[in-house]
Amino acid sequence: MQLMEERILKDGVVRAGNVLKVDGFLNHQMDIDLFNEMGKEFFRLFGDEDVTKIVTIEASGIGIACIAAQYFHVPVVFAKKSESKNLDGDIYTSSVASFTHNKVYDIRISKKYLNENDRILLIDDFLAKGNALLGLLDICQQAGATVVGAGIAIEKGFQEGGQLLRKRGLRVESLAIVEAMDASGHIEFRPQ
Amino acid sequence: MQLMEERILKDGVVRAGNVLKVDGFLNHQMDIDLFNEMGKEFFRLFGDEDVTKIVTIEASGIGIACIAAQYFHVPVVFAKKSESKNLDGDIYTSSVASFTHNKVYDIRISKKYLNENDRILLIDDFLAKGNALLGLLDICQQAGATVVGAGIAIEKGFQEGGQLLRKRGLRVESLAIVEAMDASGHIEFRPQ
Numbered sequence: 001m002q003l004m005e006e007r008i009l010k011d012g013v014v015r016a017g018n019v020l021k022v023d024g025f026l027n028h029q030m031d032i033d034l035f036n037e038m039g040k041e042f043f044r045l046f047g048d049e050d051v052t053k054i055v056t057i058e059a060s061g062i063g064i065a066c067i068a069a070q071y072f073h074v075p076v077v078f079a080k081k082s083e084s085k086n087l088d089g090d091i092y093t094s095s096v097a098s099f100t101h102n103k104v105y106d107i108r109i110s111k112k113y114l115n116e117n118d119r120i121l122l123i124d125d126f127l128a129k130g131n132a133l134l135g136l137l138d139i140c141q142q143a144g145a146t147v148v149g150a151g152i153a154i155e156k157g158f159q160e161g162g163q164l165l166r167k168r169g170l171r172v173e174s175l176a177i178v179e180a181m182d183a184s185g186h187i188e189f190r191p192q
Numbered sequence: 193m194q195l196m197e198e199r200i201l202k203d204g205v206v207r208a209g210n211v212l213k214v215d216g217f218l219n220h221q222m223d224i225d226l227f228n229e230m231g232k233e234f235f236r237l238f239g240d241e242d243v244t245k246i247v248t249i250e251a252s253g254i255g256i257a258c259i260a261a262q263y264f265h266v267p268v269v270f271a272k273k274s275e276s277k278n279l280d281g282d283i284y285t286s287s288v289a290s291f292t293h294n295k296v297y298d299i300r301i302s303k304k305y306l307n308e309n310d311r312i313l314l315i316d317d318f319l320a321k322g323n324a325l326l327g328l329l330d331i332c333q334q335a336g337a338t339v340v341g342a343g344i345a346i347e348k349g350f351q352e353g354g355q356l357l358r359k360r361g362l363r364v365e366s367l368a369i370v371e372a373m374d375a376s377g378h379i380e381f382r383p384q
Contacts, residue, residue, distance in 0.1 A: 029305040030268045032261045059250035063258040063268065069224045076222045076255065082293060101274060113221040 001041050001175035004153065005189050007034060014181045018128075018156065026153060027060035027125050032067065038175060039068035042123070042151040045173045046072075049148040051121045053077055053114070055140065057096075057107060057132050064153060065123040072121070077114065079107040079136060092142045096135040107135050109143075116144030127152040127174060130161025137170065149173060157190045193233050193367035196345065197381050199226060206373045210320075210348065218345060219252035219317050224259065230367060231260035234315070234343040237365045238264075241340040243313045245269055245306070247332065249288075249299060249324050256345060257315040264313070269306065271299040271328060284334045288327040299327050301335075308336030319344040319366060322353025329362065341365060349382045 013021040025031040051072050056065035057079040065076045082105075090111040097104045114120070120140050124132055133150055140147045149171035155162050157177040165172050177190040205213040217223040243264050248257035249271040257268045274297075282303040289296045306312075312332050316324055325342055332339045341363035347354050349369040357364050369382035 023302060024304070025267075028269065028272065028302060030258060030261075030270070032258055032266075032268060035258065036262070059254060059270065059272070062251060062254040063270075066222060066224055066227065066255040066258050067262075069222075070228070070259075074224075076224060077220065078222070078251065078255075080220065080251070110215060110220060112216070 001038070003034070003037055004176040007031075008154065008176055008178070008189075009187060012187060014183055014185055014187065016183060018159070018181075020154065020156070020178060020181060020187075022154065026064075030063050032063075035064055035067040038064060038153060039071045041175060042068045042121070042173070043071035046121050046149055046151065049121070050119050051148060052118045053145075054121050054123050055079070055109070055114070055136055056123045057081070057136060060125040061123055064125060068121075068123055068151065077109060079109050079139065081105050081107055092139040094135040094138040094142075097129075097131045107132075107139070109139050111143070114140065114143035114145050118143070118145035120145050120147045122147060122150040123152075124150070125153045127155040127161045127165075127172065128159045130159075130164050133161065133165055133170075137165075137168075151175075154178065193230070195226070195229055196367040199223075200346065200368055200370070201379060204379065206375055206377055206379065208375060210351070210373075212346065212348070212370060212373060212379075214346065218256075222255045224255075227256055227259040230256060230345060231263045233367060234260045234313070234365070235263035238313050238341055238343065241313070242311050243340060244310045245312055245337075246315050247271070247301070247306070247312050247328055248315045249273070249328060252317040253315055256317060260313075260315055260343065269301060271301050271331065273297050273299055284331040286327040286330040286334075289321075289323045299324075299331070301331050303335070306332065306335035306337050310335070310337035312337050312339045314339060314342040315344075316342070317345045319347040319353045319357075319364065320351045322351075322356050325353065325357055325362075329357075329360075343367075346370065 152174040155174035179190040180188040344366040347366035371382040372380040
C-alpha cells in the first residue's frame with residue numbers, strides 16, 4: 001500500500017535495536033483518515049472471505065480493527081493481556097513473548113465470543129517475530145474457528161514472523177513490508 | 193442515550209462487587225454499529241467545541257475514541273499504561289488507581305502529541321471512581337491544553353467519579369448513567 005510506505009518514510013523514525021517508531025500516526029497518536037484507507041485496503045484483500053469477526057490484541061491493534069470492521073460490518077473482539085474483573089468464566093488463553101515490552105504474558109479471550117462457525121480476520125499494527133499472531137491463531141484454533149488471514153499495518157520483513165506464519169499456511173497481508181532499515185534513517189520496502 | 197440504556201438492559205450483567213459486565217458489546221467484543229451511534233452522539237454534544245484531538249486510555253477506550261474521531265475529523269492519542277520501547281523521550285505521566293485491575297499504574301503520553309493549542313475531548317468506556325479521567329486531566333493540564341469535556345459510554349452514578357469531576361468544572365457527558373443496580377439484574381438509570 002503506497003500510502004503506508006510513503007507515511008513511514010515521512011514520519012517513521014528508526015531507533016537502535018530494530019525499533020521503528022511510528023507513534024505519530026499508528027500506535028500512540030492515530031491518524032484516523034489513514035486508518036480508513038487501511039480498512040478499505042483490508043476489505044479489498046479479504047472482502048470475499050465471509051469474515052464474521054475481526055480479532056485483535058490490545059492495545060495498538062484495537063483502533064485499526066474497529067475502523068476496518070466498518071467495511072466488513074462485523075464485530076471486533078480484542079484479546080486482553082491482563083487479569084481483569086471484567087473477564088471471568090470460561091476463557092481461551094495463550095502465552096505470548098513481547099519484543100516491545102521484554103516479557104511473556106498471557107492473552108485471553110472469553111469463550112462466549114469465538115466459536116467454530118466463525119471466520120476470523122486477525123488484525124494488528126506490527127508483525128515482527130510473530131508471537132502475538134501465533135497466540136491469536138492458537139486461541140482461534142482452540143475455538144475451532146477458521147482464520148481466513150491476517151491484515152497487518154507494518155511487517156518487519158527482516159524478522160522471522162512473516163515467513164513463519166506464511167509457512168504455516170496463514171495468508172498474511174501486510175500493507176508495508178520493511179525489508180531493511182538503519183539508524184541513518186534509510187528504510188527499504190519489499191516490492192509487493 | 194436511549195440506545196445505550198436499552199443495550200445495557202439487554203446484554204449487561206451485574207456481578208458482585210459493583211461490576212457491570214458489558215463485554216458483549218463494549219469492552220471485549222465491540223459492536224461497531226453501536227460505536228458509530230455513540231460517536232454521532234458525542235459529536236452532537238461536543239461538535240461545536242472546536243476539538244483538535246481526542247484523548248483516551250488503553251485499552252477499552254481506544255475503539256470508541258477512534259470511531260468517534262471520524263465525526264470530529266481529528267486524531268486520537270491514547271495514554272499508555274506500560275513501559276514500552278515505542279515511548280521514549282519527553283513524556284507526560286500521571287498515576288492512576290484501577291478499580292478493575294486492583295493496582296496503581298502510571299499512564300504516559302508523549303509530549304509531542306499534546307500542546308497548549310489543543311482543545312481536548314476525553315473519551316472512555318467507563319466512569320466509576322474517576323481515577324482514569326483524573327489522570328488524563330492531569331496530563332492535559334501539564335501540557336497546557338484545554339479540556340472541553342469528557343464523553344463516557346457508561347457512568348456508574350452511584351460511585352463518586354462523576355460528581356468529583358463535575359465539581360471540578362469538567363463537562364462530563366455520559367451516554368448512560370447507572371443510578372443503582374443489584375445482583376438480581378435490576379438496573380436503574382438516572383433520567384437525563
